[in-house]
Structure formats: structure tokens, C-alpha cells
Amino acid sequence: MTAAVGAPQRHTPLDQLFRVPLPPPSMICPQRLPGIDSESTDALIRTLSDNHVRWHIFFNYKGFHNHASHHLLAIWAMGAPGPVIDAAYVTHCKYQRPAFESPEHINRSNIYKHLGDERYYSAYLEFFTSEVLKKGLPECLEEHVFASTANFSQDASETAHPEMLSRFLEGVFHPFIHTGYGAEFTSVGISAEGLAMTAVHSSSSGLLSRTWFPDVVSQANSKGGKRSALSILALVSCDPRFSNTQKTAEEMTYANVIKEQGSIIQDYVNMWMFDISSADGIAEAVEELSWLNSTIYGVGGYSPEKPFNADFFLMHLLTSSLFLPSLLTCISKFSSRRLLLLGYFTASLTYYIARGRPRLDVRSFYKGTDFLHKVPGPITSPAPNTLPKPTSDQAQTPNAWYPLIQSTIVHPNEHLCKAQRALVHCSSLYGTRKKGWCAPPSMEEGKVGLEELDGSLFLRIAMLTQHRLGWMREGEKQAEWDFSGFYGEKGA
Secondary structure (H helix, E strand, O other), X not given: OOOOOOOOOOOOOHHHHOOOOOOOOOOOOOOOOOOXXXXXXHHHHHHHHHHHHHEOOEOOOXXXXXXXXXXHHHHHHOOOOHHHHHHHHHHHHOOOOEOOOOOOOOOOOOOOOOOOOHHXXXXXXXXXXXXXXXXXXXXXXXXXXXXXXXXXXXXOOOOOOOOHHHHHXXXXXXXHHHHHHHHHOOOHHHHHHHHHHHHHOOOOOOOOOHHHOOOOOOOOOXXXXXXXXXXXXXXXXXXXXXXXXXXXXXXXXXXXXXXXXXXXHHHHHOOEEOOOOOHHHHHHHHHHHHHHHHHHHHHHHOOOOOOOOOEHHHHHHHHHHOOHHHHHXXXXXXXXXXXXXXXXXHHHHHHHHHOOOOOOOHHHHHHHOOOOOOOOOOOXXXXXXXXXXXXXXXXXXXXXXXXXXXXXHOOOOOOHHHHHHHHHHHHHHHOOOOOOOOOOOOHHHHOOOHHHOOOOHHHHHHHHHHHHHOOHHHOOOOOOOXXXXXXXXXXX
16 A cells, blocks of 8 residues: 555654554553454554555545544454454545645644644644654643633634634544544554644534633532533433424534523533542543433434434444543543533533434333344354253353454444444443432433433443444345434424
């Protein structure tokens, strides 16, 4: 694989940008599955390097994202062999836009001059590559994403602000996800790509409260309000003020919700009680947001009367939650941890409302997903004395995750592996939760049925998703995500 003619020249050797990934940054970060070897790792480094040089971060002029690195890293971490990684990359090369030289270079004096302009992706990539090599990702996040100077103009005459944190959370979290991959796999190249993607994204001025920033807030390590994230979600799902969201273009629906209801959403987010001053507090906040976005996507997509609505946009809430622990692990300042969690929670609720605020009926979901765990495909003939007995379903499929992972690795859809990897991770960490652990504090919140949630949630959602996208390894046809949303449906 060689660089495309006319591609921008990279001044940093690729072997400094793409190396064998280090182990996960912490125990609450996603863990690697068996199957990784030198061949698969060579394939990963080779394809990531080629993608870095050859292609733009948007594969068309509508701002659709290049997902090649997401796909490759996800299946490598799930144990895909080298030939599968190479084949997965080929599926992306068929439709990418070649990289091109930017009109001018980016430096510290003009870093905010070309924000939101995708023509400057190559220049921002070169700039952030140098920054990450010199300072490391943690310091770059502090300086270029969380600092007040990265979000608000220091010139009183300026009406436009950099708003880098808003950009970081835009595009259904794609800059957040991409940079999260860089943090998780300690990759300079992926981290720089994520920061450059952030710079060329648009921003939403009303997403973040000015009072959340460290130059305004007086107690950055405050535990905030008195409610859990799931409790707040239950209230939002019942609030009549969010009942009339109308579908426009996806990005416009999100922007309209922020414009018209952003202050109401921020009021809800300010109710959240979380602790960013300790490792245990961070782990609890990550768990809450993981349950939150799994519930929005999985329970929200379920209906006893209709096929599962695997909403493409709400699926990104699930996949993005996988990178919270890796990003928070490399952020040391309490104020920045707080900013990231508040911003992420706000954006999650905004996307939930912007997609039509699907009804959340946890009781109906659990009642209707008790029999999903059978896997399609050839039936084996267990030998005598197979546990628990040869005729049992458990003798055929003692752990449904394993065939699901196998089928996911070879499925060509680049988002399926990300979704299933997130659900595998959640199940491994939170699978022991028993029914009743999330008892709602009031009758109003109890309408959603939060008390029914238990650790089986993640496998139920994974099976619904796999049935929707197709068990291709087992012979089913490839299917796609849903894009219609939930507009016009009654809330919980």
C-alpha cells in the first residue's frame, strides 16, 4: 500500500505514530480478547499507517467520517486475525477521499483561524502530531480542549469563540470516539487525528454552560446535585416539554434542540451527583453513563409490536461510552474531568431528545427479550455427559457471547463491532448487577421501570442488535442500521 499521488507530505516517521498498543490504561478500560498475535498486530499497524497517510478524515463533502481506524482497532482488540483486518481495511478504501495539502499551515498563531473548515484537516493533523509527540495527549487535551482559552475568545471584540469542547462532542461524538481510541491504545497517530477532526468540526454554542468552566466554577471537585444519571433520564423521558421534536436534517435537529431546549437540559444535568476526585468516583460516573446510553439505545429501540429499531445515531451513544474510562484516565485535573462528564451527559440527553425521545419501558423490554439467546446456525450433537445435559440449550450455547463475538469479527459493518465491543465490556464489568439495584427514588421516575434493570441488559441488547444486522457468519444476509428515528411516538 502506497500513498496516493498528491497526498500531503508527513514530516514525522510513521513508526513514531503507530506502534504496538500498550495494555489498557486502567482496569475499567476495555480489556483485550484472546487471539491477538504478531501477525494481526502487524496488519493493524500497517493499515492504520496507510489510512493516516492516504485518506482524509471525511470520506465525502457532507462531513461523513472515515471509520477505518475505528473498525480496525475494534476487531484487533476482539482477536481478529491479520487477514480479516486486511480485508476489513479494503472495504473502507473503496470509498475514501484522498488526503490533500491544506491551503496554509497551522501554528500557534492561527490555530483558531480555520476551525470548522475541513480543507485544513491536513494542516491541523500536522500541528497536533507535533503537539502530541512533544507534550503527550493529556497535556494536549488540557490545552486544546478543556482550557477556557480553547473555548472562549480572549478578545472582547470577537463574537466567535473557539468552542473546542463543543466540537469534541459534535458529529455524534466522533471526535470524542476517535481521540478515545488514541487514549485507549496509546497511539500518537490516532490521538492527533482525533484532535485534528475536532478542529474541523462545527460547534454548538448552547451545548455547554459557561458556569461549568474552571475560570467560573468555584468548586471544581463538587459532587453536584442529588440524582443519578438514570433517574434524570427517567425524568427527561416523561417531561412534556420535550414532546414535540420534529425531524429535520440530523445535524439540524440536534442544533434545534440545543437552541430551543438547551437550558432545560442543562438544568437536568446540574441535578447529577457524581464525584471526580477519586478513582472510585470516576468508575461510578462511567458506570452510570454506560447504563444510561445502553438503555437509551437498547430499551429505546425495543417495541413489542415492531422489529427492533437499531437507531444509527443512538447507537453512537452506546459506542462512545466505551471511551469514557480511557479519556478520564489520562485527565488529571478535577475541573477537566467534571467538564468532560457534564458535556458528555448533556450531549447524550440532547441526542436522545433529537432522535424523537423513544419510549423507555424497561418492564416490557425484559418481558420481550427473555428468549433471544439462541444463536442461529448449525446445531451440534453434544456427547453423553456434556454439561448440564446433552439435550440442554446450555450444552449447545453455554455462553452466547462467544458465537456473537465470532460473528461480529467477520461482519463487514464497521459500527457493529464497535457496538458489540461496548456491550461485551459493559457485561464484563456490570453483569453481576441484580434486579433492584437501580430503584427509582420517586413514583414519577418509576414509570420507566428502572428497578427491573439487571446485568443481563447488555447481552439482551447485543442479541437484538446482531439479529437486526444479520448473523452473516451463520448464513444470514447483511442488514443495516435504522435511520427513521422515533418521531411522533408517545414517550414513557
